Amino acid sequence: MLGIIGGDIVTEENTRYDASHIQVLEAREVFRKRPGMYLGSTGERGLRHMVFEIADRAVNEVLVGRATSVDITLTPDGGVRVADDGPGVPIDEREGADGPGLEALLTHMQAGVGTGGRYDVTLGFCGVGPAVVNALSRRMTAEVRREGVRWIQEYARGVATTPLTEVGPATGSGSTFDFWPDADIFGAMEPSFEGLEERFRELAFLNQGLDISLTDLRRPDESRSVRLRFPGGTRDFVDFLDGHTAASAPMDTIALEREDSRMAGVMDVAFRWCSCPDERVQSFANSWPTDSGTHVLGFRDGLATAATAYARQHGLLTPTDPDIAADRISEGLTAVVSVKLDRPEFGGATHGVLNNLDVRDCVGQAVQEHLGRWLEEDPERSSAVIGHLALGARTD
Structure with a gap:
């Protein structure tokens, strides 16, 4: 049996593929x-x-x-x-x-x-x-x-x-x-x-x-x-990312570390707001740098929910004002969001995006609760930070 492809004669013999064609390399x-x-x-x-x-x-x-x-x-x-x-x-x-x-x-x-x-x-x-x-x-x-x-x-x-x-x-x-x-x-x-x-x-x-x-x-x-060597962990990381702007921060670094069986892992989060407008947020999954993912989405959800609740409770937002959105919450924010999971699920070969669905709810809930407690315990600094974010939300 034969055929012609591109002017070349093709026979059954030279198109046959078997184990002899497999090249095994060390x-x-x-x-x-x-x-x-x-x-x-x-x-x-x-x-x-x-x-x-x-x-x-x-x-x-x-x-x-x-x-x-x-x-x-x-x-x-x-x-x-x-x-x-x-x-x-x-x-x-x-x-x-x-x-x-x-x-x-x-x-x-x-x-x-x-x-x-x-x-x-x-x-x-x-x-x-x-x-x-x-x-x-x-x-x-x-x-x-x-x-x-x-x-x-x-x-x-x-x-x-x-x-x-x-x-x-x-x-x-x-x-x-x-x-x-x-x-x-x-x-x-x-x-x-x-x-x-x-x-x-x-x-x-x-x-x-x-x-x-x-x-x-x-x-x-x-x-x-x-x-x-950094005994302060992610708290030290936030200080490093802030660099010379740390002196202008209206608040200390907030840090939380929590294990959650629902996501089969632990979260380690540290953040604070500075008076500068830039955002510096770095995220990691099992110590691997990520571009985004469910851990970052959960972190932003938690911040926005806690900040909005505080602003409404203390009259920094009126009933007709919109919630403080996730993009507004990032203004002046420096943060490190790290999760370590037993079974991480990444999108793509470079592991740039974390896909574990449970992580978003777990991180969001933990950040909301932790930030909410901090806001109630330090009303002077809380008003300065949340008031600025609320003002931005009203003028959007």
Whole structure:
């Protein structure tokens, strides 16, 4: 049987598709063939995600209490070092209660690293694990300090070049990964210190137990280092977002943290109004930045309902005046809205929109109740804030 397509003779033999046509690639080959698919780009953004993929495991070690800190260093020779003081990556699969063995961790794609639940943080673009970093690095060195023994293994472009070797006794415990991005893929680009600092700062604000140090030694005459640790959590985050405008705020930061079984998770919200007209609202779901979603809608619902009720009760709005709308409530508002859910539901591959329906009602009710109590307890400041919002609603 044959036919003609575009002038070419097509036979049954050359159109047949069977198992012999399927190309099976190892993880390293997949990563090197389509690096942008797993890092978002092969530019500076992709380099930052290389750091995040390696740091992901260390950050979660701190959050579950097995480690106390994470240290990231940009080295003078163009490499990156990520270290933690946890128990150390398991050496082989027989120790798998703590996770995959070292070589499996660095060579196998970790489908859905972590549980995805409220206690798990994902930093990387796709969360495929350290294997993508190993595959896209011209060299990687892994050091594990575990149960009193120090182990080292070397890799090149995802392939082990030395066996896992015991090199002597260990002082303390933990894991250290050094990697040098492959110039064949990334050229001469370097990860941005500012971009790394921004994301790690977010994580430290959203997870009060985190202690992250970021050091840049790439240029000895311009070395810099920051320690990111914020016991005040989202309250500190709001202060940071306000910056120099904080002094003009007519109110202190209002913060609430509440667990709600209806949404199978916890909410952590902090906000205040300033005298400036700008809005600064940032939202997160399971520590991942979101553009919008049911948590943000619920937050705005709660603010508008509480503010309108207070304004009507205290004569700041007449019976014929409209309610204070959600867009009006945002004037001068600085806020951080964070939820951590057992089963987050996102719209789109980039997780930019949270879709869990129960979250809107839960966050809205909690914010309405919390703000309502604050307004009654501090009438002087309440009148200043709500009076301004009510005046805007009457003149719309």
